[in-house]
Amino acid sequence: xxxxxxxxxxxxxxxxxxxxxxxxxxxxxxxxxxxxxxxxxxxxxxxxxxxxxxxxxxxxxxxxxxxxxxxxxxxxxxxxxxxxxxxxxxxxxxxxxxxxxxxxxxxxxxxxxxxxxxxxxxxxxxxxxxxxxxxxxxxxxxxxxxxxxxxxxxxxxxxxxxxxxxxxxxxxxxxxxxxxxxxxxxxxxxxxxxxxxxxxxxxxxxxxxxxxxxxxxxxxxxxxxxxxxxxxxxxxxxxxxxxxxxxxxxxxxxxxxxxxxxxxxxxxxxxxxxxxxxxxxxxxxxxxxxxxxxxxxxxxxxxxxxxxxxxxxxxxxxxxxxxxxxxxxxxxxxxxxxxxxxxxxxxxxxxxxxxxxxxxxxxxxxxxxxxxxxxxxxxxxxxxxxxxxxxxxxxxxxxxxxxxxxxxxxxxxxxxxxxxxxxxxxxxxxxxxxxxxxxxxxxxxxxxxxxxxxxxxxxxxxxxxxxxxxxxxxxxxxxxxxxxxxxxxxxxxxxxxxxxxxxxxxxxxxxxxxxxxxxxxxxxxxxxxxxxxxxxxxxxxxxxxxxxxxxxxxxxxxxxxxxxxxxxxxxxxxxxxxxxxxxxxxxxxxxxxxxxxxxxxxxxxxxxxxxxxxxxxxxxxxxxxxxxxxxxxxxxxxxxxxxxxxxxxxxxxxxxxxxxxxxxxxxxxxxxxxxxxxxxxxxxxxxxxxxxxxxxxxxxxxxxxxxxxxxxxxxxxxxxxxxxxxxxxxxxxxxxxxxxxxxxxxxxxxxxxxxxxxxxxxxxxxxxxxxxxxxxxxxxxxxxxxxxxxxxxxxxxxxxxxxxxxxxxxxxxxxxxxxxxxxxxxxxxxxxxxxxxxxxxxxxxxxxxxxxxxxxxxxxxxxxxxxxxxxxxxxxxxxxxxxxxxxxxxxxxxxxxxxxxxxxxxxxxxxxxxxxxxxxxxxxxxxxxxxxxxxxxxxxxxxxxxxxxxxxxxxxxxxxxxxx
Numbered sequence: 001x002x003x004x005x006x007x008x009x010x011x012x013x014x015x016x017x018x019x020x021x022x023x024x025x026x027x028x029x030x031x032x033x034x035x036x037x038x039x040x041x042x043x044x045x046x047x048x049x050x051x052x053x054x055x056x057x058x059x060x061x062x063x064x065x066x067x068x069x070x071x072x073x074x075x076x077x078x079x080x081x082x083x084x085x086x087x088x089x090x091x092x093x094x095x096x097x098x099x100x101x102x103x104x105x106x107x108x109x110x111x112x113x114x115x116x117x118x119x120x121x122x123x124x125x126x127x128x129x130x131x132x133x134x135x136x137x138x139x140x141x142x143x144x145x146x147x148x149x150x151x152x153x154x155x156x157x158x159x160x161x162x163x164x165x166x167x168x169x170x171x172x173x174x175x176x177x178x179x180x181x182x183x184x185x186x187x188x189x190x191x192x193x194x195x196x197x198x199x200x201x202x203x204x205x206x207x208x209x210x211x212x213x214x215x216x217x218x219x220x221x222x223x224x225x226x227x228x229x230x231x232x233x234x235x236x237x238x239x240x241x242x243x244x245x246x247x248x249x250x251x252x253x254x255x256x257x258x259x260x261x262x263x264x265x266x267x268x269x270x271x272x273x274x275x276x277x278x279x280x281x282x283x284x285x286x287x288x289x290x291x292x293x294x295x296x297x298x299x300x301x302x303x304x305x306x307x308x309x310x311x312x313x314x315x316x317x318x319x320x321x322x323x324x325x326x327x328x329x330x331x332x333x334x335x336x337x338x339x340x341x342x343x344x345x346x347x348x349x350x351x352x353x354x355x356x357x358x359x360x361x362x363x364x365x366x367x368x369x370x371x372x373x374x375x376x377x378x379x380x381x382x383x384x385x386x387x388x389x390x391x392x393x394x395x396x397x398x399x400x401x402x403x404x405x406x407x408x409x410x411x412x413x414x415x416x417x418x419x420x421x422x423x424x425x426x427x428x429x430x431x432x433x434x435x436x437x438x439x440x441x442x443x444x445x446x447x448x449x450x451x452x453x454x455x456x457x458x459x460x461x462x463x464x465x466x467x468x469x470x471x472x473x474x475x476x477x478x479x480x481x482x483x484x485x486x487x488x489x490x491x492x493x494x495x496x497x498x499x500x501x502x503x504x505x506x507x508x509x510x511x512x513x514x515x516x517x518x519x520x521x522x523x524x525x526x527x528x529x530x531x532x533x534x535x536x537x538x539x540x541x542x543x544x545x546x547x548x549x550x551x552x553x554x555x556x557x558x559x560x561x562x563x564x565x566x567x568x569x570x571x572x573x574x575x576x577x578x579x580x581x582x583x584x585x586x587x588x589x590x591x592x593x594x595x596x597x598x599x600x601x602x603x604x605x606x607x608x609x610x611x612x613x614x615x616x617x618x619x620x621x622x623x624x625x626x627x628x629x630x631x632x633x634x635x636x637x638x639x640x641x642x643x644x645x646x647x648x649x650x651x652x653x654x655x656x657x658x659x660x661x662x663x664x665x666x667x668x669x670x671x672x673x674x675x676x677x678x679x680x681x682x683x684x685x686x687x688x689x690x691x692x693x694x695x696x697x698x699x700x701x702x703x704x705x706x707x708x709x710x711x712x713x714x715x716x717x718x719x720x721x722x723x724x725x726x727x728x729x730x731x732x733x734x735x736x737x738x739x740x741x742x743x744x745x746x747x748x749x750x751x752x753x754x755x756x757x758x759x760x761x762x763x764x765x766x767x768x769x770x771x772x773x774x775x776x777x778x779x780x781x782x783x784x785x786x787x788x789x790x791x792x793x794x795x796x797x798x799x800x801x802x803x804x805x806x807x808x809x810x811x812x813x814x815x816x817x818x819x820x821x822x823x824x825x826x827x828x829x830x831x832x833x834x835x836x837x838x839x840x841x842x843x844x845x846x847x848x849x850x851x852x853x854x855x856x857x858x859x860x861x862x863x864x865x866x867x868x869x870x871x872x873x874x875x876x877x878x879x880x881x882x883x884x885x886x887x888x889x890x891x892x893x894x895x896x897x898x899x900x901x902x903x904x905x906x907x908x909x910x911x912x913x914x915x916x917x918x919x920x921x922x923x924x925x926x927x928x929x930x931x932x933x934x935x936x937x938x939x940x941x942x943x944x945x946x947x948x949x950x951x952x953x954x955x956x957x958x959x960x961x962x963x964x
Contacts, residue, residue, distance in 0.1 A: 007127060007139045008170050009090045011376045013383035016130075016138015018118065018148045020390035021202035021221075024261060024268035028194040032105060032162070036186075038062035039100040040073040044167075051100050052163040053134040058102060064190060065123075065308040067183035068099045074168070076306070076520060077182045078534040080543035081360035081406070083174070084182055089369045090171035090376075097168040099185050104159045107192065112155055115196040119149045119162065122337060123188030123307070127170035131163040141172055141380065144334035144356040145387045148193070175371050175381070178333040178358040178405065180299055180307075180518060181547070187308040188337055198222060198265025205259060205394045206426065207274045209287055214246030214274030222263040230257055237261070248287045249273025249396045251327040252590040254348035256396075271345060273396030279428050279441050282459075284477040284508035286350070286399060289620065291588045292501060293350055293399075293509025294569045295328030296321060296551065297482060300336060303521045303531065303554040311339055316556055317515065318343045322654040324551070324562055325569040325661065330481060330511045333358050333405035335388045344397035347654050351397045352430055352481070352511075355385050355416070357404030373410025385416040386423070393424055400442065402481075403431035414439040432481050436464060437473045442508060446482040447940035450496055453480075457504035480510035485939040486561045487549035488737030488868045492847030492934030493944055494568045502586070512565060513939065518547035519554035519869050530913040531869040545737070548869040549938065560842045560851070560866060567850035570662035572646045577625075581644065581664075583615055584623040592618045595661060596649040601631060604638035604671065604881075605837045605856035613644060631668055639671040639881070641854050665854055674881060675893040675959045677798040681772035684795070686711075702767070702774050705797025706962065714764040714776030714793065716825075719802060720962030722887060725922075727804070727823035727958070729780050729791050731951065732757035733873040733931060734908035737938040739819070746937035751816045756782025758906065765790075772796050787812030789951070801961040808954040818951050819873075822897065822928030823958075831886025831923050832861045834900050838880030842866075845876060847933040847947040852878055861923065864900055871908040871917055875899050876931065884963060885925050893957040897928035929956055 007015075037058025039048045048056060062071050069076045074097045077084050085093045111117050119132065125143035129136065133156065137149040154160075168184040195201040200220040208215040217240040218226040227234045228243070235241045247255040259270045278285045285291060298317065300307040314337065321329060329349055331340075334356035344351050362370040371377035385403065392398055401424070403416050417429050417439035428441035437443050448456070455461050456478050464470035480501075484491040491512070501507040519531035531554050534542030548554070551562040572595065573584040585592055597613035609629075616624050628642060646662040648655055684704045702709045706720040716724050733739075735749035744750065752758065759782055766777035774795040781788035787810075794805040808821070839852035841859075843866055857877075866874035879895040901908075902919035911917050933947025942948075 007129060008092055008096070008167060010127070010139065010141065011090050011171050011371070011380055012141070013380050014139055014141040014147055016149060017140070018150055020146070020387045021148075022204050022390055022394055023193075024200060024203040024270050026268040027199070027201060028111070030105070030107070030192040032103065032190040032192060033064050035061050036064045036101045036103040038068070040068060041098040041100070043094055043096055044098055047098060047165070048100055051102060052131040052136070052165070054102070054161045062101070062185075064101065065187045066185060067187050067306045067308060068185045069183050070304065070306050070520070073097070073099070074184070075537045075539070077537070077539045078180070078518070078542050078547050079182070080179045080546050081177060081364050082541055082543065083177060083361040084539070084541050085169055085173070087361065087365060087369065089174055089371065092169035092171070092173065097184060099166045100163070101166065101186060102161060102163040104161055105192070106159055107155050109157070111194045112157070115194060115199070116150055116152045117155060118193040118195060119151045120191050120193050121147045121186070121188070122190070124164070124166055124186050125184050126168060126173050126176065128164050128166040133161055142356050142384050142387060143172065143176055145384060146338075146391050175357050175359055175377070175407070177360045179360070179547075181520065183306045187306065196266060198263050200224065200261045200263045200268050203261050203268060203270055203394070205270050205272045207272055207396070208276050208426070209246060209248040209274040210276060212246070213242050213244050214248070215240060215242045216272070216274070217241075218259060218261060220261055220263065224261065224263040226262065227260045228257050229260065246274045248589070249275040250286055250589040251348040251350050252587055254346060256345060270394055271342070272394060273345065275396050277399045277427050279477055282475050282477060283505045284428070284442065287589060289588055290505050291350075292507070293328040293479070293511070294326050295330060295350070295509060295511035296326055296515045297330045297332040297511050297513050298515040299332055299518060301516045301518050303519055306520070309337065314340045314343055318347050318349065319654050320552060320556070320558070320562070321349060321515070322347055323659065324566040325571060326565065328352070328509065328511065329515070330354060330402070332514065335392060338391070341392060341395045341397060345395055349397055350399045351395070352400045352402050353388060353392050353398045354402035355388050355404045357381065357384060357407055359407040363406060363408050367408060370408055370410065372407045372412045374412070378412050378415055381412045382415050382419050385420055389420055389423055398427065400428050400430045403429065403440075405432065407433060409433050409435070430479060430481065436469045437476050438469070441476060442479050443473050443476045444479045444481045446480070447485065447936070448480060448483065449941040450493065450500060450944060453497070453500050457500055457507055459506060477508040478506050479508045482513040483510045483936075483940065484512040485549055485936040486512055486514065486551050486559070487546070487938040488870065488872050489845070489866070489874050490736065490738045490848060490934040490938070491561060491936035491940070492738070492845060492947065493936065493941070494564060494848070495850055496944060498568050512551060514550050516552045516556065517550040517554040517869055521554070524913060524916060526916065528913070528915040530915045533869060545870040553867065554869070561848070563842055563851035564848050570646075572662040574644055574646075574662065574664035576664065576666035580625050580627045582623055582625050583618070585618040585621060587620045589620055591620070594649050594652065596647050598645045598647060599628065600643045602641045602643070602855070605854070633669055637669060637671060640668040642666045642668050643853065663853060673893070674891050675803065675957050677796065677803055678801065679798040681796045682799045683772055684769050684774045686769060702769055704774050704795045705799045705802055707795055707797060707802035709774055709776065709795060711767055712764060713762070714767055714778050719888065719960055722828070722962050724825060724827055724888070726825035727927065728762060729760070729778070729789060729808070730820055730822050730824050730926065731760065731789070731818040732905065733819035734871065734905040736872045736934060737870065738935050738942070739932070739937075741937040741942070742939065746942055748817055748932065748942065752819055755787070755816060756785050757819060758909070759783065787814060801959050804958045804960070806956045806958065810951045810953065814951040817932050817948050819949070820926075820928050820931040821949065821951065821954060822926055822931075825925045825927065827885060827888060827923040827925055829902065829919065829921060829923050831888065834859055834861060834864060834883060834885050836877060836880050836883035836898060838883070838895060838898065839878040843875050844878040845931055845934050847935065847943055849878055854879060861900055861902055865903070867914045869914060871903070871911045871914055873905070873908065875901060876928070885923070887962045889961050889963055890927065891959040892927070897926070897931060899926040899928070900924070901926075927958065929954055
């Protein structure tokens with residue numbers, strides 16, 4: 001009998017479970033999901049007596065799979081690396097929630113009369129004791145691992161009772177500190193499996209591929225043979241064979257074959273692919289070819305169900321990844337549900353399968369007691385690795401094993417690596433904290449800055465003190481297991497990362513952090529439905545919105561970052577010359593026969609011609625120089641833009657025909673000047689009044705054609721009868737998560753606050769009305785600051801259009817980057833539609849613009865807002881030539897950034913959740929010459945030097961008019 005003290009502080013492997021096996025398809029199974037009886041206790045002092053034997057009534061019911069914190073008991077907690085309990089290994093607090101589960105089930109008579117019956121758990125957090133018909137079976141250890149019990153001897157005819165007691169905290173919690181919500185319960189599938197006598201139940205399929213030939217070895221727990229009917233091949237179990245004419249599996253062409261494995265009494269099936277994975281000459285290769293992993297890290301997550309996913313959830317994730325031109329995922333930071341790996345086999349994704357291990361809190365606080373360097377944990381950690389490898393090794397999608405994440409280093413990790421190399425020498429091992437690659441095959445890092453990556457790509461990184469260790473590491477491939485932290489608005493700098501990775505065969509690829517915002521649907525104090533993050537559920541210790549860092553929002557809708565990732569990782573690249581396009585393939589394994597190339601020609605954003613571009617089929621790494629059509633250029637042509645869209649010519653398993661793979665644009669002709677008065681300027685006038693009915697407010701006004709300017713502020717108050725306010729100089733933006741950064745060195749928002757950029761004041765120092773122009777000089781500065789900006793506005797008009805020539809002169813020491821250099825124009829809130837000719841359709845910034853394409857767009861103002869879980873600067877459209885906000889048309893003498901929002905930047909900065917934002921009594925139209933780059937400093941480097949925005953002298957001309 002296992003007592004609570006024994007199992008809550010148990011640092012060894014599971015107790016009473018069967019050795020892990022590699023389960024084939026085709027064996028009978030009975031799903032035990034659905035409604036279970038449930039009792040919840042805040043601690044172990046009030047547990048239902050005799051529940052494991054069926055005595056008494058369950059207090060409530062609960063869905064299985066699920067987490068009890070999302071079903072009304074206890075509360076979720078989010079931490080990145082902190083432990084939500086004291087560091088006192090292996091002890092856990094007395095305040096330790098307990099969920100007691102039970103349900104009745106019946107087993108078919110045929111199962112009980114022949115073979116064995118197994119009870120299988122795919123995931124229970126964090127530890128559990130299991131009973132069947134009152135008999136204690138053992139202890140589950142490893143929340144995201146598969147466990148099986150042999151229950152054959154404990155079953156009876158008719159109804160049987162299964163009971164499971166789950167504890168929130170256990171010793172295992174110390175090694176499952178994985179940057180996620182702490183959620184408890186039976187959250188993955190539970191089933192019964194029948195293993196008939198004489199039918200294979202543990203089948204291992206090892207394959208290889210080279211030069212058109214596949215090799216395969218099939219072993220099983222019973223004697224027999226196997227057959228691959230598609231290839232017309234039959235072989236004996238345990239004997240390696242070679243088959244000619246086999247198509248290889250890769251993420252680009254996921255060719256699978258059905259292997260039927262026959263035992264003395266029946267057959268089962270395994271879907272396999274022939275492929276090789278190797279590291280040779282310091283290069284990561286699949287099927288002998290250098291392969292770049294263009295990946296993303298993925299947690300299991302749903303905003304309502306936590307880690308209790310449906311198969312549709314998993315399919316949605318795989319399709320989203322494929323459609324974003326990514327070819328790989330890392331299962332951060334634990335093995336996924338088995339079905340996800342089946343999808344990766346089928347649709348084609350390379351997988352780094354990661355062990356259920358992380359002890360991040362020890363790295364942050366004190367390495368003393370870290371289980372990875374404690375002999376009490378050796379068997380448990382090797383067992384965890386063995387459970388994952390044994391369960392998953394038949395999947396061709398898995399190209400690396402990972403020992404875990406952010407657990408520092410220690411002899412237990414070396415023991416895990418040694419076991420894995422012995423059990424499966426066909427795949428390399430990755431682990432980021434093995435910084436000297438003492439026991440791993442790939443040098444892996446996180447969030448490496450571009451400059452450092454450039455040196456690594458050339459194997460020119462600083463040497464390790466031990467020359468033998470340095471030589472060993474320098475000879476290995478390099479992998480960014482995390483980069484491009486997709487928190488809030490960003491990440492920036494991905495294109496430069498891609499170019500560095502592709503510049504060197506040493507670089508095996510990179511994985512964006514992460515796929516999905518881990519935001520839970522909840523309500524705030526005002527009753528708003530919000531995307532909840534750390535602190536929203538009443539946690540004492542939490543990591544705020546650090547869990548909202550995905551390319552997909554929590555509801556799985558794509559963020560602008562997903563479009564950026566897709567554009568950067570496009571496998572077809574297009575470079576324009578004078579009269580031709582160089583088209584290059586970045587595919588590693590397949591040709592481009594399934595692609596078509598459509599071109600369009602636009603004149604000022606209006607399509608005037610289109611057609612198909614004839615491009616030969618390209619092999620991996622090939623390129624072609626293709627002439628584009630003759631383009632007529634009339635005297636009245638505007639801006640002529642040639643666009644090529646690369647699309648799927650036929651339906652693929654993961655996307656319909658016409659799905660765009662890549663695009664590129666080329667400005668053929670810039671067209672005439674955009675900003676100029678269309679007729680002679682009219683004179684500026686000052687209101688003059690006499691008599692008893694004079695309106696003193698009108699005496700403040702200077703009129704220049706349709707523009708009315710306040711004589712005391714120097715700013716526009718009306719244009720063509722439309723009330724306006726501005727344009728007012730702005731140097732601040734609502735800080736993004738990347739602007740805030742994790743420390744003083746990266747938190748540029750703190751510098752903005754010290755400079756007072758969010759509280760600038762404006763003073764008119766000079767107003768001159770001379771002939772056809774009004775000139776206003778405005779000094780802008782913050783309280784208690786000497787540094788200032790002097791801006792000169794020269795207004796003129798032709799009677800319909802108002803022209804404003806702007807000159808910006810910094811005064812003082814402006815060595816710190818600013819958020820933006822631009823102007824805000826406040827407009828009536830009813831101006832709720834925007835049309836523009838410029839970049840779109842989504843938001844873009846200087847270092848995150850690969851998905852932005854030049855065109856004409858129209859949108860309602862609310863749709864221009866990006867709903868980041870924590871509000872921040874968002875919604876900018878780049879390269880805008882002209883925009884019409886309501887009736888107001890704005891044109892610049894050069895392309896500008898446009899942000900139109902019903903929210904002030906201050907409201908964005910001060911509001912904790914997107915759902916709590918409220919439209920204001922005006923519309924905020926921001927016209928920017930530039931904004932500071934995004935970078936990914938929320939967890940990584942800031943913007944590259946070329947994207948750092950310093951305040952320098954500027955000139956800019958705006959033309960504004962009210963459309964008739």
